[in-house]
Amino acid sequence: MSQIRSREVHLVNRPAGTPARGDFAVVETALDPPARGEVQVRNLWLSVDPYMRGLMGTTRTYIDPYHLGEVMTGGAVGTVEVSRHPKLAEGDLVLSNHGWRDRFVASGDGVHPIDPTLAPPQAFLGVMGMPGFTAWLGIHEIARLEARETVFVTGAAGAVGSVACQLARRLGARVVASAGSDDKVRWLADQAGVEAFNYKQTKHLYRQLVKLCRDGFDVTFDNVGGDHLEAALLAMRNHGRVVLCGMIGQYNAERPPAGPSSLVVAITKRLTLRGFIAFDHAGLEPRFQAEMAGLIASRQIRWTETVYEGLENAPAAFIGLFSGANTGKMLVRL
Numbered sequence: 001m002s003q004i005r006s007r008e009v010h011l012v013n014r015p016a017g018t019p020a021r022g023d024f025a026v027v028e029t030a031l032d033p034p035a036r037g038e039v040q041v042r043n044l045w046l047s048v049d050p051y052m053r054g055l056m057g058t059t060r061t062y063i064d065p066y067h068l069g070e071v072m073t074g075g076a077v078g079t080v081e082v083s084r085h086p087k088l089a090e091g092d093l094v095l096s097n098h099g100w101r102d103r104f105v106a107s108g109d110g111v112h113p114i115d116p117t118l119a120p121p122q123a124f125l126g127v128m129g130m131p132g133f134t135a136w137l138g139i140h141e142i143a144r145l146e147a148r149e150t151v152f153v154t155g156a157a158g159a160v161g162s163v164a165c166q167l168a169r170r171l172g173a174r175v176v177a178s179a180g181s182d183d184k185v186r187w188l189a190d191q192a193g194v195e196a197f198n199y200k201q202t203k204h205l206y207r208q209l210v211k212l213c214r215d216g217f218d219v220t221f222d223n224v225g226g227d228h229l230e231a232a233l234l235a236m237r238n239h240g241r242v243v244l245c246g247m248i249g250q251y252n253a254e255r256p257p258a259g260p261s262s263l264v265v266a267i268t269k270r271l272t273l274r275g276f277i278a279f280d281h282a283g284l285e286p287r288f289q290a291e292m293a294g295l296i297a298s299r300q301i302r303w304t305e306t307v308y309e310g311l312e313n314a315p316a317a318f319i320g321l322f323s324g325a326n327t328g329k330m331l332v333r334l
Contacts, residue, residue: 003030004040008071009100009314015056018252018322023056024072024315031105033082039094039108040082046100046311046332047075047125048318049159053251062277072314073099075130077114077121088113095124100314102334118293126159126329127303128292134278135163136288138243139171142276143219147172150213152232155223156196157184159329160245164221165194166301173219176212178205178228180324187327191302205231216240224249230260236269244275252322304328 006029013023034040052074055065066072076099080092085108088094094111098104114121119128126132138160139145151168155161156177165188168175175194179185188196195212202208209217209231216237222229225247232242250257266273295301306326308317314332321330 003032004103005029006031006101006103007311008102009311010069011056011066011072012068014058014068015053015252017254019053019056019315019319021315021319026312029101031103034084034105036084037107037109038105039080039085039088039111040103040105041078041094041096041098041111042081042103043076043078043098043101043334044093045077045122045125046314046334047129048314048321048330048332049074049130050246050248050251050321052318053322071099071101073097075099075125076101077124078103080111083108085109093121095129100311100332102311118289119296122305122329122331122333123296123303125331126305127163127296127301128289130278131159131329132163132292133285133288134245135160135167136292137276137278137281137284138221138245139164139167141281141284142243142274143221143241145171145173145219148174149218150174150176150216150237151219151221152209152213152217152235153177153194153221153223154228154232155179155246155248156188156192156194157181157327158223158248159326161221161223162188162192162303162328163301164245165192168219168221169193170295170300174213176209176217178224184324184327187304191304199228206234209235219243221245222247226250226257230262233260233262233265233271236265236271238269240269240271242266242271242273244273248322306330308332310334 012025015023054061088108096111114124157179177194177196178199185196219241220232221243223246226249
């Protein structure tokens with residue numbers, strides 16, 4: 001069997017500040033036929049996610065950084081074209097972390113079959129995948145949110161925040177959400193069923209939070225950091241819990257930003273601040289998937305997607321995350 005050609009997106013420069021198109025290159029490569037135990041997969045959907053920005057430097061975070069001149073790894077859904085693995089057949093839909101490329105050949109043990117009867121295939125990169133799992137963990141396992149509590153969700157129109165809002169509302173909590181445009185606010189109100197405001201039209205974030213919830217919040221689910229976290233700390237009730245999920249507002253900072261000047265209230269209000277990483281809780285993923293599949297089947301969870309077309313536009317889709325170009329999950333369709 002002869003080699004086939006594929007295209008990949010490589011990181012070729014480590015960004016200074018916000019990534020630019022010149023930090024990436026589309027490269028054509030040749031693939032050898034799959035050996036025993038391997039599969040050849042044609043990707044259909046690629047995920048771009050904020051965490052990828054942290055892998056573009058030289059410092060190891062919770063996983064190793066990307067190498068220059070190599071393919072950008074990340075979530076992808078594809079179809080098996082050729083299988084030499086006993087548990088995978090041609091035509092199977094699979095989830096992988098083999099990322100920004102048209103095709104790949106890899107061990108069949110490193111890809112995971114998905115069931116398209118539960119949700120559309122690309123949903124396994126969003127509401128049924130890592131972002132949905134992250135939201136579910138943050139609400140149920142980290143915050144331990146209860147009915148009649150109040151929760152403030154930042155970055156609420158993104159892939160994680162939009163699911164977190166709905167899971168909190170289903171528990172009977174009151175949800176206040178921030179987003180960066182009027183269209184996103186409308187989606188959160190009409191589809192997610194929560195109270196939302198446009199932070200870009202708010203002069204004083206803390207005063208807005210007090211106006212919306214004078215008695216303060218039991219929980220903050222923070223995806224943004226910076227001024228959002230600072231205001232949220234001030235607006236917390238005594239013994240509140242702050243779920244530190246992401247800080248997209250400072251991922252592109254060229255120097256470490258100053259910590260919140262309001263952090264002292266974590267002492268005076270006896271707050272709990274807890275960060276978490278989804279893969280630390282992998283044992284809970286089957287429970288999450290069963291619960292989320294049920295919510296999707298009963299139409300109790302809504303989601304939306306922002307889709308860029310073509311592998312060559314994966315960098316633009318990724319860069320768009322940092323200017324708020326997405327509502328819901330940002331995806332690339334091949």
